[in-house]
Amino acid sequence: MSxxxxxxxxxxxxxxxxxKQPHTELTVQGQLNRALAKISKSKEVKTLGSGRTDTGxxxxxxVVRVEIPLVIPPEKLVRALNSNLPDDIECLMAxxxxxxxxxxxxxxxxxxxxxxxxxxxxxxxxxxQITFMTRKLDIEKMEEACKLFVGKHDFxxxxxxxxxxxxxxxxxxxxxxxxxxxxxxxxDLCPEYFVFEVTGSGFLKQMVRLMxxxxxxxxxxxxxxxxxxxxxxxxxxxxxxPVAPPQGLYLTKVTYNS
Amino acid sequence: MSxxxxxxxxxxxxxxxxxKQPHTELTVQGQLNRALAKISKSKEVKTLGSGRTDTGxxxxxxVVRVEIPLVIPPEKLVRALNSNLPDDIECLMAxxxxxxxxxxxxxxxxxxxxxxxxxxxxxxxxxxQITFMTRKLDIEKMEEACKLFVGKHDFxxxxxxxxxxxxxxxxxxxxxxxxxxxxxxxxDLCPEYFVFEVTGSGFLKQMVRLMxxxxxxxxxxxxxxxxxxxxxxxxxxxxxxPVAPPQGLYLTKVTYNS
Numbered sequence: 290m291s292x293x294x295x296x297x298x299x300x301x302x303x304x305x306x307x308x309k310q311p312h313t314e315l316t317v318q319g320q321l322n323r324a325l326a327k328i329s330k331s332k333e334v335k336t337l338g339s340g341r342t343d344t345g346x347x348x349x350x351x352v353v354r355v356e357i358p359l360v361i362p363p364e365k366l367v368r369a370l371n372s373n374l375p376d377d378i379e380c381l382m383a384x385x386x387x388x389x390x391x392x393x394x395x396x397x398x399x400x401x402x403x404x405x406x407x408x409x410x411x412x413x414x415x416x417x418q419i420t421f422m423t424r425k426l427d428i429e430k431m432e433e434a435c436k437l438f439v440g441k442h443d444f445x446x447x448x449x450x451x452x453x454x455x456x457x458x459x460x461x462x463x464x465x466x467x468x469x470x471x472x473x474x475x476x477d478l479c480p481e482y483f484v485f486e487v488t489g490s491g492f493l494k495q496m497v498r499l500m501x502x503x504x505x506x507x508x509x510x511x512x513x514x515x516x517x518x519x520x521x522x523x524x525x526x527x528x529x530x531p532v533a534p535p536q537g538l539y540l541t542k543v544t545y546n547s
Numbered sequence: 548m549s550x551x552x553x554x555x556x557x558x559x560x561x562x563x564x565x566x567k568q569p570h571t572e573l574t575v576q577g578q579l580n581r582a583l584a585k586i587s588k589s590k591e592v593k594t595l596g597s598g599r600t601d602t603g604x605x606x607x608x609x610v611v612r613v614e615i616p617l618v619i620p621p622e623k624l625v626r627a628l629n630s631n632l633p634d635d636i637e638c639l640m641a642x643x644x645x646x647x648x649x650x651x652x653x654x655x656x657x658x659x660x661x662x663x664x665x666x667x668x669x670x671x672x673x674x675x676q677i678t679f680m681t682r683k684l685d686i687e688k689m690e691e692a693c694k695l696f697v698g699k700h701d702f703x704x705x706x707x708x709x710x711x712x713x714x715x716x717x718x719x720x721x722x723x724x725x726x727x728x729x730x731x732x733x734x735d736l737c738p739e740y741f742v743f744e745v746t747g748s749g750f751l752k753q754m755v756r757l758m759x760x761x762x763x764x765x766x767x768x769x770x771x772x773x774x775x776x777x778x779x780x781x782x783x784x785x786x787x788x789p790v791a792p793p794q795g796l797y798l799t800k801v802t803y804n805s
Contacts, residue, residue, distance in 0.1 A: 413558040414675075
């Protein structure tokens with residue numbers, strides 16, 4: 290068997306998340322496995338992603354461990370994959386990998402971005418890529434509140450049960466909110482937007498979307514920063530906000546030591 | 548009956564063009580008429596667009612004349628439409644209009660933009676909005692060739708038969724190609740792209756897509772600028788290129804005197 294490390298970019302809009310499922314091929318992993326089986330002419334295909342993005346969530350750089358019974362130069366594997374994957378999944382890079390390479394436990398940190406824009410509740414051309422909303426938000430308060438996430442905390446209140454986890458403690462290395470202005474053609478599509486960016490040791494199910502939604506509630510004055518600090522200090526099983534919509538979320542980077 | 552002038556933004560990806568059709572509601576005008584019929588509780592709804600965008604073609608500002616048996620403040624009509632239109636069609640503005648307002652013959656000029664990017668043949672996140680391709684193009688040559696379109700010409704070789712027209716002569720006021728660099732989040736999606744922009748008195752069926760495709764062929768060295776000049780001087784019924792794909796095309800502006 291040969292081992293490869295793939296980097297994938299995908300639009301999660303059409304898919305029921307990353308994770309393959311028995312009843313549908315409409316998952317990103319399902320599509321990848323189908324393409325790999327075709328390329329290697331074998332059913333002996335195994336893949337493992339760095340994280341399970343949810344339905345509608347995108348990736349700019351999802352990292353995947355691939356095990357297939359085929360020796361192929363990495364750049365040829367990229368071309369073969371892009372010929373066999375649907376248009377909303379792209380293989381950016383393939384590298385030969387060590388058999389022991391583990392995309393989840395081997396990672397040093399992961400970065401997610403959440404993109405949202407204010408002033409209207411939707412946009413015909415960017416609805417799949419950005420979450421639009423009409424809430425009135427105090428951006429300074431939100432920028433401040435982002436800092437509370439940094440450090441090692443028990444994220445039990447920022448976690449949707451569904452995956453077995455040994456612990457709900459995670460370390461956040463950085464978390465910020467930035468107002469951005471678009472230029473050129475993209476300015477016509479969306480002149481101003483916000484980027485919530487968080488880098489951490491790992492993330493629980495729907496953790497980023499619960500973090501973003503909590504920051505929105507702080508910006509709207511529905512809850513204060515002290516409630517967030519308290520929830521991180523001593524989780525009580527109560528979430529501070531409903532889960533934010535998936536279409537603004539991107540897995541943007543996974544870092545490995547080697 | 549009341550008359551309104553609407554400005555619509557839409558993603559043409561899902562639709563069989565602007566023009567309503569008897570056998571499907573999947574046209575932009577079909578969706579608009581359905582929404583207007585619901586709002587005015589009447590089948591006496593008439594709409595007329597400034598131009599018939601094709602399947603997959605977008606609009607940043609399509610102008611539409613609306614005739615409905617309902618008196619409603621324009622800002623309320625905007626809200627009612629956005630509650631009843633699908634997410635890929637947005638009403639940006641409504642104004643009271645004179646009964647004699649004609650969105651086609653009343654317009655002074657129209658502007659279209661075509662957005663494309665080089666270096667790969669697709670992008671998972673922007674496939675609906677930008678045309679991607681791997682052609683090697685001489686951009687300077689293309690910028691120069693754009694100027695040949697400016698002026699009054701017989702565009703018979705830049706026209707797909709299908710609509711009755713009195714003449715194939717049209718006047719182009721400006722035509723340019725510009726290389727752009729994206730910033731921020733959009734830079735991650737598409738760092739560099741090209742904007743072909745053309746403003747004219749009016750456009751024939753698929754005229755802009757034939758202009759763009761001709762410019763591509765000049766950039767690739769398949770034809771030279773002299774062939775374009777000749778085709779505009781004396782059309783011979785031969786097209787200089789196949790029609791460019793629809794997903795990069797936007798109707799961006801329609802200007803009226805009043």
